[in-house]
Structures are given as C-alpha cells and as structure tokens.
Amino acid sequence: MATIAEVKVNEETGKVLVERVVCAQDMGEVINPEGARLQIEGCITMGLGYAMTEEIRFKGGRIFDEDFDTYELPRFSWLPRIETVLIANREMAPQGCGEPAITPMGAVIANAIFDATGARLLELPMTPERIKKALGPTRDQKL
Numbered sequence: 001m002a003t004i005a006e007v008k009v010n011e012e013t014g015k016v017l018v019e020r021v022v023c024a025q026d027m028g029e030v031i032n033p034e035g036a037r038l039q040i041e042g043c044i045t046m047g048l049g050y051a052m053t054e055e056i057r058f059k060g061g062r063i064f065d066e067d068f069d070t071y072e073l074p075r076f077s078w079l080p081r082i083e084t085v086l087i088a089n090r091e092m093a094p095q096g097c098g099e100p101a102i103t104p105m106g107a108v109i110a111n112a113i114f115d116a117t118g119a120r121l122l123e124l125p126m127t128p129e130r131i132k133k134a135l136g137p138t139r140d141q142k143l
Helices: 033-052 105-117 128-135
Strands: 002-009 016-026 081-087
Touching: 002 105, 016 033, 016 105, 033 081, 033 105
Parallel strands: 016 081
Antiparallel strands: 002 016
16 A cells, blocks of 8 residues: 655644545455445545544543544545545455555655655644644744
8 A cells, every 4th residue: 555645734823734645555356446445535534633633632630522622523624635546456355445544644644744844743643733843943033
C-alpha cells in the first residue's frame, strides 16, 4: 500500500486543509472493486479524524469531550478528494482492503505538512496550536 496527501497550511493560524489523498493498495484478486474503494475511502476518513481532530481531553480528572460538540469527527464538508488505486493481482488470494488505509494517515499528513512548511509534527492530532508551535517563531519574531 502507498498513500500520499496534498495539503495547504495557513502558517498564521496553523489550520491545515487536506486537499487530496491518493491510496494505492495491492489486495490480491479484487472481487468487488466498488466495495473495496468505498471501504478504503471510509478508512481514510477515519484516519484523517485521528490525524487532525480526534483527541480525548481531560479536565479536573474527568473526560472533557463527552459529546460531539467538543469531540470533532471528520465531516463530509471538509473531506479532501480521495482517489483509490486498486492493484489487482490474480496470482494472490483476495485480501482485506480497508483497515490498512487508517494506519498511515497520521504520518502521511505529517509528511505533507513537512513538505509544505518544513515543520515536523510528532504528536496527533495535528491541531492548529501544535502546527503553529512546530512552525516556531514567525518571521517578524525572528528579526
């Protein structure tokens, strides 16, 4: 499996817009291509949630995020264009296809942010605050 992402980063706010994700997956003989694509897209969506927004926070020893008002899940309105490439290999028995797409999303987005800004992020989720911290002092502060 190989996954890449294209992002835009607002360096003033730390906000990231994931514009495109491409995932190519070798899963042996593909029995249901449309089902496989949908499974991969759903898992990329879940991985984007882990990478960008989902975090359980505590306040006073209690879970702060007890509902979806504060615990932000991916929404269709901010999902990127997702492209899937199914690599059919009739020499191999059919394999699972969805869940592997979840795992690399944190690293994929972190590497895309690094390519765009030079800032290396090592903690999930990659919130605007963490991105601004990774970017370091602004140009004005350096002068």
